[in-house]
Amino acid sequence: MISTEESLPLASPAVDPRRRRWLTVLLWVLIAPFAVWAAARVFGLERGYPTIQLIAFTPYVAVVSVVPLALAVLTKRIWPAVAAAVVAVAFAACILPRWVADTDAGGPAGPTLRVMTVNMLYGQADPGQIVRLVRDGAVDLLAVQEYTEEGRTALRAAGLEETLPDAVTYPRADAGGSAVYSRFPLADKGYRQLAGGFVQAHARVQVPGAQEVYVESAHPCAPMGRASDACWLADLAAQPAATPSGPVNLLMGDFNSSLDHKAFRRVLAKGYHDAADVAGAGLSPSWPYDNRWYFPSVTLDHILADERVGVRKVVLHRVAGSDHRAVFAELVLPKAVG
DSSP: OOHHHHHSOOOOOOOOOOHHHHHHHHHHHHHHHHHHHHHHHHHHHOOOOTTHHHHHHHHHHHHHHHHHHHHHHHTTTTTHHHHHHHHHHHHHHHHHHGGGGTTTTTTSSSSSEEEEEETTTTTOOOOOOOOOOHTTTOOOOEESSSHHHHHHHHHHHTHHHSSSSSEEEEOOOTTEEEEEESOOOOOOEEEEEEEEEEEEEEEEETTBBOOOEEEEEEEEOOOSSHHHHHHHHHEEEEEOHHHHHHSSEEEEEEEETTTTTTHHHHHHHHTTTHHHHHHOOOTTBBOOOSSSTTOOOBOOOOEEEEEOOOEOOOOOEOOOOOOOOOOOOEEEEOOOOO
């Protein structure tokens, strides 16, 4: 005979309502900072120190934002899961396109122009390596920042002027120096004086078979705190607009800003696209690349071309003696008219 006690099913253990409530609260607490960060990135809400500096690390935050989403799904918290999913989608919309090359990245058929930009870190970057990169990549235009008299002398001794014989150079003793070296003759050589104290060398160059090119070595001041944030904003605002009916514009250099900065996106809105973004290399970091292994690297160096220019590829190279990687791009220029 089976006893009544043995025939009864085992009761499920009761879940403590307080434990469920606290777990839900914890999830909302985890989601909140990611939601605030995503809103700041999507709507360009970074304002002053330290949000300007922090927003550059958005790609890393985007990756971590899937953690509260996973926890909400695993614990079957519907509304926290919905909120976390919205946040993750917002980050993905900002970040993932940089991984995918544009379908028309190559642009219309035209002359090829190979360009490179490098920050020499007060002229200390290895000149021999820079010259090798120029020669190996058949570089036609080289933009240099943090260009000093010592850097100019070292590049000349390494043979740069044998490959890129024309140049517009403005060395400075600090980080404000700038230069452009060219395989083709340069015209209208000059510089732009920025509010932060840096100069930007610029010139016009005629590439055979292409429309005239205007090139500028860009280097806004760095947003290192409250005192320098204003000059950073002013320097980015001073970057020249593209001229759709005039020369093909190229801005190449250390912009001290990433695609996640609203002020940098305003520069793009002047008629440019970011070569790395077009080529699907927009998440390739460029700074810092020195002994600061513990510091998350971000993308501060860019080659901006006006929207008539195609992009075949973008490659970043580490350069000994510099804390920035050099950025190389193979561009396709529109054909000369007539």
